[in-house]
Amino acid sequence: MRDLLKRCGGSGRLLAAAARGAGEVTADFTAYQLMRAIGDICAGAEMTDPNYDPRLTIRLLLDGCRT
DSSP states (O other), rough: OHHHHHHHHHHHHHHHHHHHHTTTSSSSOOHHHHHHHHHHHHGGSSOOOOTOOOOHHHHHHHHHHHO
């Protein structure tokens, strides 16, 4: 996990900065925090809980970044 975060950190920072510059996100977060949050959500995707939808959860997370 650390290697992936390390490799993607630079591009994640560029994407977050571009999204902020375009007014797409207003919440204060780092690229690392966003990648960890999405990874943590996806970790539960293999559960057999029919009430858990990781795509919806990620959509809610990203919508929250816009407020």
